[in-house]
Amino acid sequence: MKTPYPYVKGFKFLKGEDLLSDHQLELNEISEFRNFFDGNVKSDPYSPVRTRGMLKIEYDYISRELTKSEVQSYFASGKANDLNGGMSRTFNIIDESLLNNTTFRAIFSQHEPLIREYCEVNDVQTANISIHFIRYQAKEGEASYSSPVWLHQDDEPLVFIHLIQLTENALGADNVISGFDDLPTNVIRLTNFMDCLIVDPTLKHAVTPTGSVKGTARRDTMLINLENLSQQVYGSY
Numbered sequence: 001m002k003t004p005y006p007y008v009k010g011f012k013f014l015k016g017e018d019l020l021s022d023h024q025l026e027l028n029e030i031s032e033f034r035n036f037f038d039g040n041v042k043s044d045p046y047s048p049v050r051t052r053g054m055l056k057i058e059y060d061y062i063s064r065e066l067t068k069s070e071v072q073s074y075f076a077s078g079k080a081n082d083l084n085g086g087m088s089r090t091f092n093i094i095d096e097s098l099l100n101n102t103t104f105r106a107i108f109s110q111h112e113p114l115i116r117e118y119c120e121v122n123d124v125q126t127a128n129i130s131i132h133f134i135r136y137q138a139k140e141g142e143a144s145y146s147s148p149v150w151l152h153q154d155d156e157p158l159v160f161i162h163l164i165q166l167t168e169n170a171l172g173a174d175n176v177i178s179g180f181d182d183l184p185t186n187v188i189r190l191t192n193f194m195d196c197l198i199v200d201p202t203l204k205h206a207v208t209p210t211g212s213v214k215g216t217a218r219r220d221t222m223l224i225n226l227e228n229l230s231q232q233v234y235g236s237y
């Protein structure tokens with residue numbers, strides 16, 4: 001029998017420059033992507049400390065095409081998220097032009113082999129994927145934090161976490177990996193554009209809250225979540 005999560009053995013760090021090495025990234029693409037991100041995050045109805053956007057898409061194994069899903073809400077279990085789990089959440093919907101964005105396409109094509117492997121392991125022709133833009137923003141003396149706040153195991157078999165921007169005045173904002181004893185084993189900082197951490201449910205992870213040395217600090221991230229089978233069939237979400 002195949003193992004359920006044969007992908008990254010818990011986690012894997014990839015440098016953005018390596019992910020984009022086939023792509024000849026132009027400097028203006030970085031600022032364009034950051035501007036696109038900026039225009040597609042709105043206040044998070046479930047928390048005042050973040051702004052967010054989400055786009056749910058379907059990946060077709062045969063045609064390799066990406067299309068916008070009909071249902072645009074996101075379910076996390078209570079087990080995976082003790083803060084906002086056990087419910088479906090809806091966020092500002094990211095403009096689907098993202099799917100034709102050259103930077104996004106370049107990143108997605110690097111992750112595509114793992115997504116195809118998921119389809120093969122689970123014998124599915126369509127993979128449901130949610131793309132999340134999450135902005136952690138804090139002024140001096142404030143804290144912005146993730147949901148869930150601390151170490152957890154995701155519902156998703158694969159989550160690709162990408163850094164879009166981390167301002168120099170940010171405090172914290174480090175990724176942490178642990179086993180199921182909750183003792184941290186690795187601390188990873190996503191520093192440069194599209195630096196990426198891939199996580200699977202065989203280990204736990206967290207990100208430390210974001211604070212600010214001075215002024216307003218921001219950590220902008222793009223998550224590409226490959227949804228598991230039970231999330232994929234969660235009725236109308």
Ligand SMILES: [Fe+2]
Nearest residue numbers: 152153154205
């Ligand atoms: Fe997570």
